[in-house]
Amino acid sequence: MSIMGLRSHGCPRHWALLLLFVSYTCAWYLPGYSIKRYNDDEPIPLLVNKIFSDHTQLQYAYFDLPFVCPASGEKHVGSPFASGHSVSQNLGEILRGDRIMTSDFELHMGKNVECRALCTKEVGRKDVNWGRQLITEGYVVEWIADNLPGATSFVTVDRSRKYYASGFKLGYREFSPVDGKQRYYINNHFTIVIRWRSAPEGGKVVVGFEIYPKSIRAEDHTENGCPEHVHGDHDGLELHIPPNLDRLREMYPGSSYLPEDDGYDDGATLKVPITYSVYFKEENGVEWSNRWDLYFSKQDESSMTHWLAVLNSLTICGVLGVAVYVIWNRTVQGDIKGRGDGAMEDGKFKRGGAKKEGLLDQATDVERDGDLDSDEEGIDDVSGWKLLHADVFRVPQFSGLLAPLIGSGMQLLFMTTGLLLLSCLGILNPSFRGGFVSVGMGLFIFAGLFSGYFSGSLYKTFGGVSWRKNTLITALLFPGLTFSLVFILNLFVWAQASSTAIPFGTLVGIVALWLLIQVPLVYVGSWYGFMRAKPWEHPTKTSSIPRQIPPQPWYLHSVQGTILTGLAPFAVLFIELLFVFKNLWQDKSGYYYVFGFLSAVTSILVVTVSEVTIIATYSQLCSENYHWWWQSFLTGGSSAFWVFAYCIWYYYFHLHITGFVSSLLFFSYSLLACTVYGLLIGTVGFLTAYAFIRRIYSSVKVD
Template sequence: MASRLLRLSLIGNALISLVSGFYIPGYSIKNYEDEEAIPLYVNKVYSDNTQLQYAYYDLPFVCPPTYTKHGGVKSGQGVPLNLGEVLRGDRIYTSDYELAMNKDKECSFLCTRTIDRLDVKRARQLIDENYVVEWIVDNLPGATSFVTVDRSNKYYAAGFKFGSIELSSVTGKPRYLINNHVTLVIRWRKAAGSAGEHGKKVIVGFEVYTKSIGSEDRNDMGCPRDTRAPASGFDLHIPPNNTRLVQKYQGSSYIPEEDDIDDGAKLNIPFSYSVYFREDNRVEWANRWDMYFKNQEGSSKIHWLAIANSVVIAAVLTGVVLMIVARTLHGDGKLQTSDGVKSRRKAGSSGSRTPRIGEKSSSGLFEQLETEDLAATSDEELIEEISGWKLLHADVFRTPQYAGLLAPLVGCGCQIVFVATGLLTLSSLGVLNPSFRGGFGSVGMGLFVFAGMFSGYFSGRLYKTFNGKNWRRNTLMTAMLIPGLLFSTTFTLNLLVWAQGSSTALPFGTLVGLAALWLLIQVPLVFAGSFVGYHRSQAWEHPTRTSSIARQIPARLWYTKSVVPVLAAGFVPFAVIFIELLFIFRSIWQDKSGFYYVYGFLSVVSLVHILTVVEVTIVAMYIFLCSENWRWWWQSFLVGASPSVWVFLYCTWFYMTKLDLQGFTSGFLFFAYSMLACGMYGLLTGTVGFLTAYAFVRRIYR
């Protein structure tokens, strides 16, 4: 008892340390000397109200790069991106903003950008849709700082506003103000060890404060006269040229909208910036990302609630499963020994025979059913004692319909299981973290390609178990079905996003690279795994033989033939994860920075969730087999995959109640990507359900 308590205590401590989570904030620390140049990178603009992102330098109303060198780095030069960064829409370029360690700048003029009415209309649209800008310094995104009401806590929100809207006190109409002056605050502290003793510093914070300053509030150099004083703001408005307008539309009843007037008028926008360096010894370099997570600390209680909810549900199901296992393995699975069943053979007859080759000399349940020397009366008594699932021993392992489709689906499901396990493990250990920009997508793609071996192996071996003959066709379907669906869907959606000019659209070279990864690397790995699984491995042996004539399935009750029981079974695993889903969806669809970091909580909830899928599948298959229906193969897969239906319904609820997406394209992308993700999730849980049911059925018929 003491040893058991000790083991439980160790497991509990391990779980607590796991869910607390940690992250590796970077792989190398950059130390700066005084007045050493610090590059500022511009990335993209994004919004919570749309799924379309745009590269910063693609916008026609920002200062374009001058392609001059600043501290040895040429502006406008693209930064090499990993696959994950490209997939998330990053387009990172060096800028003309000049920063030097510990060297303040009261004001520096950047440029004057001349735009027309079409550009003004575009800028207003981005402001109206709440777009924010992402800049990067020392791998930290520029942040807008917030302070709690009691001023006891400060936290960051990645990005800063592109502009703002206010009502005019004169006309009462909305004024669109562009933030054409930024104040950059770089927080630093002394480097650790000998580097700090030599005066080197590290950056622990990057804050951006925006302001809209009109031309009348600037001096001849283009800088604000006083960056701290209130300003009238720079209005994105071009007054119409009435003289030219009358000449162009003279005698016409058509009066165009102001933004659509083609009168050649221009608007000059001055841009400037200030830079301040401030020492901050309260933040360690290893903890500098904590400021981006502080606004999520209050949700830790909800995460613990999610864990408690999942554990309670799993505990109840565990009790039900243990009862079923005890009944099948120790009760129903044994013959009664009363009323003359101990001795079934006629007195004085040759009551036994020599076992044939491959047969077991056993008095188990199904061996007794196959014994040829049982008396007719004893057979009737024996059959009376056997009912429900025990009657299916000669049909339960019969090859299912569409086995050529089931095997590739299970193989691809094993591939998804491997990828999900790897990503959760690496994220919980801190290898994948926000400072590893694009790491989640890059590592996930690498794991998916490598896991092609597992996909081919399990598909090939299961296909052999189903007595399949054309293993090449099975392998080709395994290699092409799910990866082909993913690639074709991504390609189609990419065309839609490309038509909108968004940076989320994958470049042609990236699409070619993805196709090469799929066709030149993963497909050969699938064939290698399938060859080992089909030719070098034995088919899984079944504990009972299959009869030549299939047993007639009795009239099925509603709870075994309707889709309602399958969905009801899927609701239980969904109830385990629905609380944590809210945080995941917020991170993906609302917080485009993607700063989801509580992978420790997610790992625990995921483990309990998979355990729940296993237990629900066992309960569902026991009820299904007790109805004397031996076609359980596809049923187990569907029961396991059914939580994905509830997750998709949850996506719909989240879209209708939590999101404020504008435009058809954003809504279409949301549902398309949600359906694709739910499909992959259903493939994962469906495979878990199938493998669970297969192991359960093999065990009870042993």
């Protein structure tokens, strides 16, 4: 039916436009939705990436390993690039340590290969020792075919379901039954299984990519490089070079104990023949659109836990909501409308029609403290927060730092909202490798406009005059500290020759994005916020003489009290944090997909932080303490302390990270993430407190 036909049948115009829009979007490329169809005997490129481990934060490029076949540099059928060619990657892939390159493995749709020899690599003693270390630390290998990571296949205990784990083991270790010593074996034969199904439009699509590694000793290989019975039982290829006893006797004369490995290199080598098999299996039970589901089966099993997390969050949020409702009733409905506690008009309290001028005069009362003491007994029934009407909007200390922090917080808030929205819509999906980081970086840079605008507007509200200085602080403070930390950590990773290290060219590119794009955007936003936008209007005027603040309860002026306010937001978040941490630090796949649950918990978290900040701010005002600006920011972000404490607990009780550099990376990046989280949530708390205070003080007016 045409669009005109739709209109003639009473369909609204906007529906017709929507259908037209959808018809055009079908022609767009959304990452993860581009289907590749193969004909029989058409080559399927196999890309090699990296090795990674749950026990360390250091990753290594596949071709940097000494016991793999180096790239031959030859072009294979159907590939425009020679083997060893680096595939172009986005910023997110580079930052997560991906080093994707073409390989010499040959896969042709529908063509099974019983065995094919790739090469025989000779490795020395140092390489053997490094291989043992990698196997001890549980490294796994990641290959990619048709944008799917090569997976190890598992079945559930009841054998009712199958699921994938990204990557396959580099090798394994076991105890020898002869001497009881631990032996290390390298996987050198790979059985590649490509699962496919017919596409309705013609051709075949890949719906699964499985790899079954095996260790076969060199003596079992024939002249053609393959074992005689490749799928039979074989002894494994042990990573072991017999010691040179004559050399050891010379180095340790008269010693009864000769170490097998003391770090010497006498030129002895170990031959590692590398072979592979390829099989194609038809799989009609999996749709192409659902081919990633097998990677998420383990996360699917925890859906009940996610629902419990949402229920826990709603319960906490509801309890705090009741407290906020009581406070709101007391201030706006009770104190203002009919309890006879007094009202305020134009900054002056009235009681029974008689004005108490001279008690709280706003601008010229130079004897304010004396008047307050003399009339103190006559205003005992006035709520404490009302007494602060002439001080509550007084400019805080270090306002030149608070404005840039709020600006950076708004920048992070925009970025986070955009990422969650795009993830829930499916645009940022697992097949868009590195997309989450890349898009997040783009949103952060673009949000420099918001950062500059809010920082400049708030700075103007505080009465600042050096808006260019405020702009520089906003544009350089948070990004500069973040980049400095990443650069210093990168030096440690560079020293380990790990692919996790950010290349120098990428660092230069990041600096260019920061200085050449974000800084100008912050400048434009700050100029508009300071020069064009009006300052934030306050419902009451500020007196010239600050009010004396009475002694405060411990929970209102101590660090412990501020930290305790972060328990409620942390209680909302900590269950979902367990899944996020497991994905980031253990699975290492980067394929966290339950963004619907995460978005729900995040929304509840924002509401909870707002409620906690309102309660804390109201308690502070009732104690006649008008220093709420910084306190609301710290109260909102105080849950970051508990998140970092949770990181420490997770490190000691769930992770098995070894090595100084890996531990340094964990704690440094955890601290950075908690700082970002605290800045973001602290901004939410600040804005909530400001809106709440404006509302209650603008309502305290009667005729």
